[in-house]
Amino acid sequence: MSEQNSAPETSAVNTQGAVDLSGLAEQAQQSQQPQSQGSAQGSDSWVLAVQPQQLQQVVQLSAQVPVLVLIHGEDATSQQFSSTLGEAVDAQGGRLVLATIDAAASPEIAQQADQLPVVTAFLGGQPIAEFDATKAPVEQLPQVVSQILQLATQNGISGTVPPQSRKAGAENAEGEEPELPPLHKKAQDALEAGDYDAAIAAYEQAIKEKPDDSEAKLGLAQVQLIKRTQDLDLAAARQAAADNPDDVQAQLRVADADVLGGHVEDAFARLIRFIQGHFGDDRETARKHLVELFGIVGDQDPRVAAARKKLATALF
Numbered sequence: 001m002s003e004q005n006s007a008p009e010t011s012a013v014n015t016q017g018a019v020d021l022s023g024l025a026e027q028a029q030q031s032q033q034p035q036s037q038g039s040a041q042g043s044d045s046w047v048l049a050v051q052p053q054q055l056q057q058v059v060q061l062s063a064q065v066p067v068l069v070l071i072h073g074e075d076a077t078s079q080q081f082s083s084t085l086g087e088a089v090d091a092q093g094g095r096l097v098l099a100t101i102d103a104a105a106s107p108e109i110a111q112q113a114d115q116l117p118v119v120t121a122f123l124g125g126q127p128i129a130e131f132d133a134t135k136a137p138v139e140q141l142p143q144v145v146s147q148i149l150q151l152a153t154q155n156g157i158s159g160t161v162p163p164q165s166r167k168a169g170a171e172n173a174e175g176e177e178p179e180l181p182p183l184h185k186k187a188q189d190a191l192e193a194g195d196y197d198a199a200i201a202a203y204e205q206a207i208k209e210k211p212d213d214s215e216a217k218l219g220l221a222q223v224q225l226i227k228r229t230q231d232l233d234l235a236a237a238r239q240a241a242a243d244n245p246d247d248v249q250a251q252l253r254v255a256d257a258d259v260l261g262g263h264v265e266d267a268f269a270r271l272i273r274f275i276q277g278h279f280g281d282d283r284e285t286a287r288k289h290l291v292e293l294f295g296i297v298g299d300q301d302p303r304v305a306a307a308r309k310k311l312a313t314a315l316f
Contacts, residue, residue, distance in 0.1 A: 044163035047086040047098045052106050057191075058099045060226075062122040063262040064159040064297075066096040066152045072117040073103050077133055081117045084138045088145040094160035095149055121148050123157055124262030157262045159301050181206065187219060196227040221296050229256050241270075248274065248282040252289050259293050267293060268307035276314040287315070 050058055061067050070085060072078040082100060089098040103116055119136075121129040128151065136144045152158060180188065183206035190198035203220035206213050234257050241250040251274050258267035271290040275283050290311060294304045 043166055045086070045090050045165045046092070046094055046096065046161070046163060047089055047100065048164045050099045050101060052101065055099070055101075058097070059122050059125055060260075061097050061161060062125055063157070063260055063264075065094070065157065065161050066148050067122040068096065068098045068148070069120045069122065070098060070100045070117060071103055071106075071119075072100060075116075078117040080138055081133050081141070085119070085141050085145075088142040091142075092145065092149065094162065095158075096145065096152070097161060097164055123152055123155055125260070155262070156265050156303075159298070183209070184216065184219070187216075187223070191223065196223055196230070199223045200227070218295060221292055225256055225260060225293075225296060228253070229260050232257055234261075245274075246278070246282075248278070248285050251286065255289070255293065259296060264297055264301075264303050265307075268303065268310075272307065272310050272314050275311065287311070 048058070055069065058069070059067055068085070068089065070082060072082045086098055086100075089096055115132050115134065118130065118132040120127050121131075129148065131144065179185070183202050187199040187202035187206070190196070190202060200220060200223050203216045203223065206216035207220065210216070232253060234254075237250070237253045237257060241247070241254045244250050251270055255267040255270050258264070258270070268290065271286050271293075274286045275290070278286070290307075294308065297304050299305075
């Protein structure tokens with residue numbers, strides 16, 4: 001899709017703070033077909049309770065799917081609103097995520113809300129809508145979810161993500177989920193602390209010890225992407241790429257920012273155009289980088305399949 005039709009974006013890519021990639025790391029190994037609540041995996045959920053300091057990591061998921069952030073109270077209206085919205089989200093089987101914040105436990109967040117419950121929707125890292133119980137009554141929440149999904153599709157965000165939690169009682173019924181391998185856990189802890197270098201080192205060690213560790217390879221690529229773009233001035237990067245179309249590094253920087261911002265097709269198209277018009281080392285650099293971005297987005301994503309065909313045509 002063209003950049004003109006993309007979701008709004010700021011002049012800089014803000015990736016400061018902890019980023020939880022454990023859910024995304026499973027994406028390459030799981031089907032991306034939506035699952036209804038009545039499926040065999042009905043205990044899976046895409047609703048997760050978060051603390052304010054975890055918001056940044058959750059919003060990162062909006063590069064793949066819409067993310068709804070709900071601030072709720074303990075009153076009956078909030079509880080019914082939260083329950084109904086959660087059911088509507090889970091019914092979509094991973095096409096969007098709902099993060100909930102308890103206002104009682106996070107008064108500094110609650111003070112920013114005029115009325116509870118209130119929801120902010122994010123696409124590509126940017127807030128695109130806000131609604132509360134007065135603007136979206138409980139019975140209308142499934143329709144609101146559908147409208148947000150339509151808007152996401154129009155902006156090129158139509159992926160799915162693995163379950164982010166388990167519904168109450170699911171663990172007791174089916175057993176505890178396996179713990180992360182030690183080095184994966186070390187990488188996650190480093191991410192939560194905002195230490196990208198330590199996370200990279202942990203993933204690299206995991207790959208050294210187990211060369212076929214696909215989750216560590218994906219996690220490493222994702223963290224490296226975030227680190228590369230954390231201080232990027234997007235407006236300046238775009239201008240530099242436009243002014244220097246033969247500068248492969250300038251093109252890679254914008255492609256990275258586009259993937260992180262949810263403009264996946266723009267990123268793929270940019271690098272394929274470069275590959276078509278260039279040869280030698282720069283072409284190979286762009287090709288390798290594009291293949292890495294394919295892995296980050298996920299081979300099951302239809303945008304990756306389409307881009308792979310275009311890449312093959314550009315190469316041969």
